[in-house]
Structures are given as structure tokens and as C-alpha cells.
Amino acid sequence: MYFSYALIILLHTHTSGLILRQANEVPMSDAACAFEAEASEDSRSPIAKAFRGMRDKILSVAQWEFAISRTSEAFESRHQCGPEPTLDAAFASLDAKIGGSINREDVIKASRNESIGLRFVVRDGVLSHYVSRGRKEAMVRARLPAYVSLLNDLLSEVELPDMEFAVSLLDRSPGSAHVFKTEGDPGKDLLFIPRSLSDWGRAARSLAEKYAREPCTRQHPQAVFRGATTGGRHVWNASASDRPLRAFDGSQLPRFDVVALSNERPDLLDAGFTEVVQSNEPKFLKQSLHAQGMMRGFLSDDEQRCFAAAVVVDGNSMPDRFPRQLAYGVPVVLVHRQSDEFWYKELRPGVHYLPATPGTLVEVLEKLRGKPELARCIGANGRRFLIDHLNENRLKCYLHRLLTEYSKRYKES
Numbered sequence: 494m495y496f497s498y499a500l501i502i503l504l505h506t507h508t509s510g511l512i513l514r515q516a517n518e519v520p521m522s523d524a525a526c527a528f529e530a531e532a533s534e535d536s537r538s539p540i541a542k543a544f545r546g547m548r549d550k551i552l553s554v555a556q557w558e559f560a561i562s563r564t565s566e567a568f569e570s571r572h573q574c575g576p577e578p579t580l581d582a583a584f585a586s587l588d589a590k591i592g593g594s595i596n597r598e599d600v601i602k603a604s605r606n607e608s609i610g611l612r613f614v615v616r617d618g619v620l621s622h623y624v625s626r627g628r629k630e631a632m633v634r635a636r637l638p639a640y641v642s643l644l645n646d647l648l649s650e651v652e653l654p655d656m657e658f659a660v661s662l663l664d665r666s667p668g669s670a671h672v673f674k675t676e677g678d679p680g681k682d683l684l685f686i687p688r689s690l691s692d693w694g695r696a697a698r699s700l701a702e703k704y705a706r707e708p709c710t711r712q713h714p715q716a717v718f719r720g721a722t723t724g725g726r727h728v729w730n731a732s733a734s735d736r737p738l739r740a741f742d743g744s745q746l747p748r749f750d751v752v753a754l755s756n757e758r759p760d761l762l763d764a765g766f767t768e769v770v771q772s773n774e775p776k777f778l779k780q781s782l783h784a785q786g787m788m789r790g791f792l793s794d795d796e797q798r799c800f801a802a803a804v805v806v807d808g809n810s811m812p813d814r815f816p817r818q819l820a821y822g823v824p825v826v827l828v829h830r831q832s833d834e835f836w837y838k839e840l841r842p843g844v845h846y847l848p849a850t851p852g853t854l855v856e857v858l859e860k861l862r863g864k865p866e867l868a869r870c871i872g873a874n875g876r877r878f879l880i881d882h883l884n885e886n887r888l889k890c891y892l893h894r895l896l897t898e899y900s901k902r903y904k905e906s
Contacts (some may be wrong), residue, residue, distance in 0.1 A: 565897060568651040574890035579835060582680035584898050587670050595671045596904045597657055604659040608667045611637065613644065614657045615896075620644050629663060636662045639691040646693075647892055654900040660685055664809035665832055673895070676810055676832040683899070684835035686892055689813040693885045700794060701820035701876050708822075709799035716802035716826060716858050718751055718764035719792050722771060722778075723808030729774035736781055747828055748806045750851035752787045761858045764804065765789020798823060802861055802868065804854070807831045819845075819879045824871040826857055835891070836883060845878045847871060 561567060568574075587593075604612035607627030614621045622641065624633055640660065647653075659672045666674035666682075673685040690697070724747065725740040738746040748766070755764035766788050769779040782788050794814075797803055798821035805815055806828040818825055825846040842848045849857040861868045 563650065563652045565651060565893070568893060569890065572886040572890050572893075574886075574894070577891055577894050579679045579684075579838070580891070580894055580898065583683055584902075586681045587683065587902075590670045593902055594904055595899070595902045596906060598906075599669075599671060600657045600659050600903075603669055603672050606668070608663060609659055609661045609672060611660050611662060612657060613640075613660060615644075615648070615653050616655050618648055618652060620648055633662060636688060639688070640686075643686060643691055643693070643892070647889060647896075650889070651893060653893075653896055654903075656896070656900045656903040658896075658899060658903075662688070666810075673899075676834050679833055679835050679838050683895065684833075685895070686888060687813075687834040689811075689816050689834065690883060690888060693888050694816060694879070694883045695885070697816040697820050697879055698884065700817055701822075701879050704798055704820060704822050705876070711799065713763065713800045714862075715759070715761055715763045715800060716804050716861075717792065717797050717800035718748075718755070718762070718804040718806060719767050719789065719797070720748055720806065720808060720812065721768040722746070722748065722766055722782075724748055725771065727769075727772035727778055729772060729777050731777070736778075747830070747851050748808065749787075751804060751806050751828065751854065754851070754854060756786050758855060758858075761855065761862070762804065763789070763800065767791045794818075794821070797821065802826055802858065802872075804828065804849075811837075816879055816883060819875040822872045822876045824861055824868050825875050826854065826861075828854065839882055840878065843871075845871065845875045 562571075600612060603609055604623065605625050607625060607629050610625040610627060610629055610633045612623045612625075614623070620641065622637070624630060624637065640662070659668065661668040661672050661674045664676075666676045668674055671683070673683050675685050675687045677684055722738060725738060727738055730736065738749040740746045751762070752764045752766060755762045766782055767790070769775040769782065772778045779788065794817055797818070800823065802824045803818040803821055804826045805812060805818055807830060810831055811829060811834065815825075826849050827846050828849050828851065830850075840846055847857050847861070861871075
């Protein structure tokens with residue numbers, strides 16, 4: 494292809510030169526303008542016409558090569574795409590539910606649900622989107638730009654069929670079977686690229702590379718957790734003596750349990766809330782948590798990676814920072830019981846991370862402290878997983894396969 498482009502430039506130069514000599518010292522810019530304006534005339538010399546014919550043929554070859562490079566086959570070869578068994582299973586599940594057909598009317602109806610509120614349209618290679626009005630419109634719009642960029646990036650590389658699709662970007666990703674969700678059940682739901690990787694995972698992988706080059710000079714002996722009071726709706730009760738935070742289902746908030754454990758075992762865990770949210774009286778709740786020693790200062794990635802382990806706990810959903818925490822190179826302890834992003838089930842417990850509950854967290858952290866080689870191995874494996882499985886090629890392949898399989902089932906009416 495590069496040879497074709499070189500010939501185009503060379504032939505264009507020769508052709509312009511011939512006409513320049515015929516124009517008797519006309520300035521080069523004028524000769525070029527004359528050439529473009531008069532290209533349709535047949536009064537030029539046979540040599541110039543021959544060169545123009547050759548140039549047009551080579552342009553056609555270059556355009557053909559460009560078109561070929563945008564096919565699905567070329568895209569998958571360029572990015573070394575492999576199988577995506579969770580997508581295969583998810584589309585098999587979808588076909589069993591809806592008979593293998595998705596129609597435009599259902600997509601529009603789903604996108605009008607304010608808990609989804611977003612519809613994308615791909616038409617002749619051009620992307621557009623529609624956001625539904627409602628209580629959650631601002632949240633959808635805040636998360637939208639990253640996905641517009643993501644999809645336009647993909648469309649710049651590969652041709653996609655015309656289609657429309659609804660995307661559920663909010664926490665816990667509500668929606669029917671044909672709606673793309675950023676979190677759900679891998680192998681059953683059509684899971685989109687999650688918010689945590691909506692930059693193709695570049696930020697997380699950049700941290701992984703940086704931290705591999707620049708290890709901590711001093712490491713804290715405790716594990717660390719920082720986060721907001723997400724995961725429930727907290728109603729302030731001034732008369733209550735005991736004020737544990739509750740999850741949406743009424744159970745005690747896992748983040749509250751983890752932070753309380755830090756007060757009991759400060760030798761094992763440095764955990765605290767950085768912000769009070771989702772409360773009818775955040776000021777009073779913050780004062781109460783502060784009095785219990787549960788409020789702590791914010792810690793950056795650079796600071797958290799210098800602890801013995803990173804404890805990751807569900808809030809409203811899985812924290813978007815999870816991939817960044819895998820980049821630290823220290824073991825990740827995962828306290829997780831909610832919906833998954835598409836890649837979670839590819840992680841192997843005991844290899845890439847350690848699972849825990851609030852009730853088993855002390856045991857897990859003591860195990861890591863007593864087995865430093867295990868801790869180093871799990872930390873290194875987690876970072877390697879991020880680099881090997883969540884690289885840009887893989888994420889582009891995944892999204893391309895998702896949209897391609899969806900388009901096979903999409904019907905305008």
C-alpha cells in the first residue's frame with residue numbers, strides 16, 4: 494500500500510511538471526490549479542493524459558486497499574483477535590429468549606426507560622446518539638463522552654453494519670435482554686466495555702508500566718481501603734445509639750464492616766471513608782462516622798500501591814478503580830457479591846486475586862502476611878493479567894465482536 498501511495502505522489506509530480514512546461518513559466522501554484530480545473534479536458538498532450546490515466550488507476554488501487562483494511566477480517570487479523578466464549582454464550586442465551594431477532598422499536602422503547610436513557614445509532618459509518626430526558630439524564634450525560642469517543646475510535650478502524658442499540662451505563666446496569674450493559678452476568682447478559690476500561694484501559698496499563706519501573710521505596714505493612722459510603726441509602730436517625738450503614742437490601746453495608754474492622758485491627762488494615770454520599774443528612778452522618786474513627790483522608794494510586802494489599806469492596810457496584818488496583822503489583826483482596834463486568838470471570842481466585850467477605854477478611858489478610866511469597870506472586874499475576882487480558886487489542890476485538898454479532902440479529906422493523 495505504501496508503494497501505491499509513493500507512485501501517486503511521483504506521478505502527480507510528473508504530470509504537474511509536464512503541464513508547467515506547456516504553460517510557459519506559469520508559477521507552480523497556478524499550474525496546479527489549472528491542472529485540477531482542466532483535468533476533464535481532452536486537449537492535453539497524450540503523455541499527460543497517459544500519466545493521468547495511470548494515476549487514476551493507482552488511486553483506485555489505493556482506495557480499494559483502504560476499503561479492504563476496514564473489513565472485519567482485516568481488523569481481526571490486525572488486532573490478533575481470538576475467541577470470546579462469554580460472548581458466544583451470551584448471544585446463545587439471547588437467542589433462546591427472543592428468537593434471534595432484535596427490532597428497532599424494542600431498542601427505542603428500552604432506551605426511553607430513564608434508568609437506561611441512551612441509544613446509539615450507526616448509519617453509513619457515522620455515529621449519533623440520543624439521551625432520554627428524566628431524573629437520571631445528568632448521570633447518563635456525564636458518562637456519555639467516553640463512550641462516544643470509544644465507538645468513534647472503533648468506527649475509524651472498521652466498517653460496521655447499520656444498527657441501533659441501547660446502552661445501560663448506570664450502576665448495576667438495568668435493562669432487558671437485548672440492552673448492552675456495562676455490568677451484569679457474563680455469559681448471559683450482553684456486556685459492553687465497562688466504565689473502568691472506557692479509555693481502552695490505557696490509564697490502568699500506564700500505571701502498571703510505571704509501577705513496574707518504579708517500585709515503592711517503603712511499603713506499609715497493612716492492607717488499604719478507601720472509598721465513599723456508596724452501596725445504600727443512609728437515613729439519619731439522631732436518636733439511634735448504634736448507626737451501622739445499610740445496603741440497599743437492608744443488610745449491613747460491606748464497606749462499613751471493612752472500615753469497622755480497621756478500628757479493631759489497625760495492624761492489619763488501614764481503611765476509611767473519604768466521603769459521605771447517598772444520605773438525607775450527610776453532614777450529621779459524617780460527624781458520626783468521624784467520631785467513630787471511620788473517616789480517613791483520600792489516598793492516590795501512588796500512595797495506595799505502597800501498602801501490603803489493596804482491599805476492593807463493592808459500593809453501588811464494583812469500583813471503577815479495580816483495574817488500576819490490579820496495576821499496583823500488590824495482592825488485591827476482593828469483597829464482591831454484586832454483578833460483574835465482562836472480564837471478571839477470567840480472573841482466577843488464588844492466582845490473580847484473593848476473594849474475601851467481611852467475615853473472612855482477617856483470615857485472608859493474616860494469610861498474606863504470613864506468606865510473603867504468595868503475596869508477591871498474586872500481586873505480580875494481577876498486574877500481568879491486566880497487561881495480557883485487558884490490552885487495547887483485546888478490548889477492541891471484544892467490542893467489535895459484540896457489535897458484529899448484535900448486528901446479525903438487528904432488524905429495522
